[in-house]
Amino acid sequence: MAMFEKDDLNLNLEATELTLGLPGCTARGNKRALPNDTQENPKSAINASESTKKYDEETAPPTKAQVVGWPPVRSFRKNCFQAKKPASAADQGDQASGIYVKVSMDGAPYLRKMDLKVYKGYAELLKALEDMFKVKVGEFCERQGYSGSEFVPTYEDKDGDWMLVGDVPWE
Amino acid sequence: MLRMASSFPEEVLEHVFSFIQSDTDRNAISMVCKSWYEIERWCRRRIFIGNCYAVSPRMVTGRFPEVRSIELKGKPHFADFNLVPDGWGGYVYPWISAMAKGYPWLEEIRLKRMVVTDESLELIAKSFKNFKVLVLSSCEGFSTDGLAAIAANCRNLRELDLRECDVDDLSGHWLSHFPDTYTSLVSLNISCLGSEVSISTLERLVGRCPNLRSLRLNRAVPIERLANLLRQAPQLAELGTGAYSAELRPDIFSNLAGALSGCKELKSLSGFWEAVPTYLPAVYSLCPGLTSLNLSYAAIQSPDLIKLLSQCPSLQRLWVLDYIEDVGLEALAASCTDLRELRVFPSDPFGAEPNVSLTELGLISVSAGCPKLHSVLYFCRQMSNAALTTIARNRPNFTCFRLCIIEPRTPDYLTLEPLDVGFGAIVEHCKDLRRLSVSGLLTDRAFEYIGTHAKKLEMLSLAFAGDSDLGLHHVLSGCENLKKLEIRDCPFGDKALLANAAKLETMRSLWMSSCMVSYGACKLLGRKMPRLNVEVIDERGPPDSRAESCPVEKLYIYRSISGPRFDMPDFVWTMDEDSALRLS
Numbered sequence: 001m002a003m004f005e006k007d008d009l010n011l012n013l014e015a016t017e018l019t020l021g022l023p024g025c026t027a028r029g030n031k032r033a034l035p036n037d038t039q040e041n042p043k044s045a046i047n048a049s050e051s052t053k054k055y056d057e058e059t060a061p062p063t064k065a066q067v068v069g070w071p072p073v074r075s076f077r078k079n080c081f082q083a084k085k086p087a088s089a090a091d092q093g094d095q096a097s098g099i100y101v102k103v104s105m106d107g108a109p110y111l112r113k114m115d116l117k118v119y120k121g122y123a124e125l126l127k128a129l130e131d132m133f134k135v136k137v138g139e140f141c142e143r144q145g146y147s148g149s150e151f152v153p154t155y156e157d158k159d160g161d162w163m164l165v166g167d168v169p170w171e
Numbered sequence: 172m173l174r175m176a177s178s179f180p181e182e183v184l185e186h187v188f189s190f191i192q193s194d195t196d197r198n199a200i201s202m203v204c205k206s207w208y209e210i211e212r213w214c215r216r217r218i219f220i221g222n223c224y225a226v227s228p229r230m231v232t233g234r235f236p237e238v239r240s241i242e243l244k245g246k247p248h249f250a251d252f253n254l255v256p257d258g259w260g261g262y263v264y265p266w267i268s269a270m271a272k273g274y275p276w277l278e279e280i281r282l283k284r285m286v287v288t289d290e291s292l293e294l295i296a297k298s299f300k301n302f303k304v305l306v307l308s309s310c311e312g313f314s315t316d317g318l319a320a321i322a323a324n325c326r327n328l329r330e331l332d333l334r335e336c337d338v339d340d341l342s343g344h345w346l347s348h349f350p351d352t353y354t355s356l357v358s359l360n361i362s363c364l365g366s367e368v369s370i371s372t373l374e375r376l377v378g379r380c381p382n383l384r385s386l387r388l389n390r391a392v393p394i395e396r397l398a399n400l401l402r403q404a405p406q407l408a409e410l411g412t413g414a415y416s417a418e419l420r421p422d423i424f425s426n427l428a429g430a431l432s433g434c435k436e437l438k439s440l441s442g443f444w445e446a447v448p449t450y451l452p453a454v455y456s457l458c459p460g461l462t463s464l465n466l467s468y469a470a471i472q473s474p475d476l477i478k479l480l481s482q483c484p485s486l487q488r489l490w491v492l493d494y495i496e497d498v499g500l501e502a503l504a505a506s507c508t509d510l511r512e513l514r515v516f517p518s519d520p521f522g523a524e525p526n527v528s529l530t531e532l533g534l535i536s537v538s539a540g541c542p543k544l545h546s547v548l549y550f551c552r553q554m555s556n557a558a559l560t561t562i563a564r565n566r567p568n569f570t571c572f573r574l575c576i577i578e579p580r581t582p583d584y585l586t587l588e589p590l591d592v593g594f595g596a597i598v599e600h601c602k603d604l605r606r607l608s609v610s611g612l613l614t615d616r617a618f619e620y621i622g623t624h625a626k627k628l629e630m631l632s633l634a635f636a637g638d639s640d641l642g643l644h645h646v647l648s649g650c651e652n653l654k655k656l657e658i659r660d661c662p663f664g665d666k667a668l669l670a671n672a673a674k675l676e677t678m679r680s681l682w683m684s685s686c687m688v689s690y691g692a693c694k695l696l697g698r699k700m701p702r703l704n705v706e707v708i709d710e711r712g713p714p715d716s717r718a719e720s721c722p723v724e725k726l727y728i729y730r731s732i733s734g735p736r737f738d739m740p741d742f743v744w745t746m747d748e749d750s751a752l753r754l755s
Contacts, residue, residue: 069252069659070634071520071550071577072608076309076335076363077467078520 101155105133122166129153185214194219213237220244221654221679223285224704227733228266232273239278240304241270245285247682247727248632249657251309254684254725256710258740261285263310264294271298279304286310292317296324306332314339315364322348329382330358343368343391349376356380360387362411362442367391370400378403384436387411390444395423398430405433412442415469419449432456441465441490448475458482465490467516473499481506487543490514493529493550500533504540513537514548517577531558534574538565546571553584554611559593563600572597573608579635579660582612589613595620598628608632618642622649630655643667647674657682664722665692672700680729684708688726691719696728697746704731705746706739714744 104111112132119125126137136149146152146164153165188211191197201211217240220226231238245261263285270277277299287310295302302325315338321331322345346368349356356376361368370392377383383404392400392413401407417423427450431437437457446469461483466476467490476491476499486507493515495503503510515533519526531554537544538561545568554576563569583590590611598604598621605627609617613636621631622645629652637643644667646656656678664687675681675696690707693714697705707714708725735745 066521067579067660069249069254070579071517071575072252072632072634073517073520073550074251074309074335075253076337077516 103129103132105135108133125165126153181210184210188214192217216240217279218242222729222731223261223263223266224733224736225679225729225731228269230733232269236273237276238270238274239276240281241266241274241277241279242281242283243285244283247657247680248284248655249659249682249684250284254659256708256740256742259708259743260736260738260740262738263287264291267291267294267298275299276301278302279306281306281308282310283308284310286312287317288312289314289317289320293320296320299325301327303327304330304332306330306334307336308334309336311337315341315343315345315366319345319348322346322353323350326350326353327355328353329355331356332358332360333363334360336363338364340364340366342366346376347372351375351379354379355382357382358385358409359383360385360411361389362387364389365391370396374400374403380404381406383407385409385439388413388442390414390442393417394427394450398423398426401430401434406436407434408436409439409463410434410437410441411465412440413444415443415446415450417447417450424450424453428453428456437461439463443469443471445469446471448472451475451479454479455482459485461486463488467492467514470494470518477502483507484509486510488512490516492516492518493527494518495533496528497530497533497536498528500529501536504536508541509543510537510541511543512546513541513544515550516548517550520550520577525552531555534558535561535565538562541566543568545569548573548575548608550575550577552577553581554590554593555583555585556588556590556593556596557583557585559590560596563593563596567600568603569597569601570603571606572601572604573606573632574610575608576610579610580612581610589617591617591620595624598624603627606630609636610634612636614638615642615645618645619649622646625650627652629653631657633658633661635660637661637663640664640667644670647671653677654679656680658684658686660685662687665689668692669696672696672703675703675728676700676730678730680727682725682727684725686726687722689720690714690717690723693723693726693746694719701747702730702732704729704735707744707746708742709744710742 101114101116102111103114114125114128114132116125119128129135130137137146137153146166154162155165157163184207188197188200191200194217197211197215201208212234213236215235216238218231218235218238219242220231221244223243223245231241243263243266245263246255246259249255250259261284263282267280271294275298278301280295280302281304285307287307292313295305297320305321305325305328313336318331318338321328343364343366346361353376357380368389368391373388373392377386377400384407386400386404386407386409388397388400388411390413394413394415394417397412401410431454434457438460439462440454440457441464443466446466448471451471458479459482462485464480464483464486465488470492472494473496476495480486480489480499480503484506487509488511489503489507491499491514495515500515503513515529529551531551534547534549534551535558537547544566547569548571551574554574582588583593590609591614594607594609594613594617598607602624604625607621607625607628607630609632615638618637618641621628625631628650631646631650631653633656640663642661643658643663646653647667648671653674658681661683663683668688669692693705693707696703706727706729707723708727709723711717711724714721714723735747739745
């Protein structure tokens with residue numbers, strides 16, 4: 001089984017935690033709508049709450065659909081600044097660098113590091129995993145998970161539970 | 172009486188006219204009589220064209236042969252919020268081309284929301300021998316190659332000011348194209364550029380330009396290099412920092428603080444990207460003299476903001492994020508009693524819940540404590556009629572009032588009523604109001620107040636407001652000085668528009684998107700009003716592939732003496748007498 005682990009060497013835990021939020025979400029349980037222009041995979045807007053534990057809560061109160069050009073904030077302002085929470089020493093440089101996670105595979109002699117920011121969706125990530133570890137991961141379907149291979153991608157979420165990669169919307 | 176007018180030699184009249192700089196007055200002079208028209212047109216040096224499609228370049232160069240300074244605006248204001256699709260228009264090249272022939276002595280070009288290509292910049296660089304000022308605001312379409320051409324060729328350049336432009340930033344190398352002999356720089360603003368410029372090149376440039384008064388750096392200039400730059404230019408009046416953060420190192424800090432304190436004329440600060448509180452005190456020595464502060468890219472919390480602002484008694488303009496919160500605005504009102512302009516931007520515009528404690532209270536504080544405050548842009552999440560009424564009574568001298576309640580159609584949070592009465596109070600008390608943006612839950616009643624009281628209003632922005640055509644009718648029939656009206660997502664349709672068709676010729680432009688104006692009405696308006704360009708913007712395809720009663724996506728109507736334009740993309744159609752023929 002290929003596994004992700006939280007990278008605890010990285011000071012910025014928020015960036016590597018696989019929570020249901022965009023990079024840079026505030027720590028105050030902020031429920032964000034997903035910006036139209038950065039949305040690759042237009043699943044319905046889902047609460048990006050950092051306190052979500054169960055799958056049910058992920059689909060709970062959908063945020064309002066985002067309206068083009070509202071609120072009237074210039075794109076220059078939006079691009080520059082993307083709802084950063086107030087700067088603190090630990091956050092220096094977190095926006096520029098990627099979201100690095102450690103990946104290990106059963107039976108492999110050493111771990112690998114991947115930058116999740118580089119990938120736009122699960123398909124790309126799975127392909128990269130397949131290339132990196134020279135294995136085939138199998139077909140994913142919501143009901144049965146991965147089938148057709150003995151390798152299954154999983155990750156450890158912030159609660160310490162082992163989760164199947166692909167259930168949660170990519171964002 | 173008639174004889175007296177013609178007995179003045181032209182030279183005398185010209186001399187008298189030279190004291191009159193305001194466009195409105197110049198226009199008035201030119202209409203007194205034919206000879207004054209002639210004299211005036213030969214000595215007009217500065218032209219402002221608020222809509223580049225209202226007149227053709229040839230008409231301008233034909234009527235005013237001796238222009239030295241031109242200002243042009245292109246796309247409608249809502250283009251700032253991505254409501255105008257790419258390719259809509261606003262190309263400056265035809266203007267540059269005409270002026271290259273007509274105005275060899277042109278000195279100044281100021282452009283806003285226009286598409287500027289490298290070709291245009293290159294043409295500017297080689298056509299105008301005495302070129303001095305280039306200001307590009309919210310422009311796009313050019314790369315740093317174009318900037319290199321300007322730097323290399325404009326020997327008398329004083330100002331190069333790029334404000335929030337979308338530049339194809341190939342590299343910072345363009346800056347090296349300023350020759351070593353070039354020393355006339357007065358103002359440089361590269362804040363919108365992403366790539367790194369060579370700091371040593373910048374230092375040498377700054378060092379050899381003794382008249383440099385304004386320097387706005389880009390984010391890529393690190394804080395450690397700032398001190399040295401400042402020591403090259405202690406005469407600076409305006410500074411835009413680069414990224415304003417680093418690990419706290421006492422040597423960097425004291426070097427910076429020292430360099431800043433050496434700038435005795437420094438009155439305006441901006442930049443502060445990624446600012447950390449630890450480096451803010453470096454500017455403290457400047458605070459007593461600061462008149463303008465733009466912290467709107469700095470995620471600094473209210474305690475640190477308060478510490479800074481409480482030392483700035485001369486502050487006239489403040490742009491800040493809503494991290495300042497009500498408590499910070501209260502402190503601002505107490506310390507900065509000379510404040511004239513305040514803009515509070517949202518730190519988290521798309522969050523569903525408030526992330527800061529910024530409410531109507533902050534605005535009430537500043538309206539009470541700052542007697543000279545006349546211009547406000549305020550993003551918040553709650554408002555009440557009572558608060559707006561208090562604000563209006565406190566501050567009847569508002570000339571620009573823009574309130575954005577982030578959630579559309581939010582009612583008065585205390586009474587759950589529409590905010591009609593509150594905005595009514597604003598327009599009733601603020602008799603000099605020239606610009607207004609409204610938000611929250613508003614009925615037609617709000618527009619009745621606006622139409623009744625906002626007699627000096629020139630620009631109005633509406634979104635998600637009103638109940639019916641009556642709302643639009645109140646505005647169009649009541650606001651005598653209305654020049655620009657921009658509307659989105661309001662239930663306004665054909666009736667008010669057609670009933671007030673003549674009004675549209677007295678305005679610069681009207682924008683309506685996601686409203687209920689039908690294609691049929693647009694056609695009718697276009698046919699009836701030959702001096703209006705009625706442009707339908709619709710990305711769903713040709714409007715006559717749908718029913719006449721079908722509402723158009725977007726509508727942009729503007730007066731023009733040069734007829735329909737011919738540079739439209741395939742999603743824009745002009746409605747006029749010929750449109751029936753062209754569309755079929």
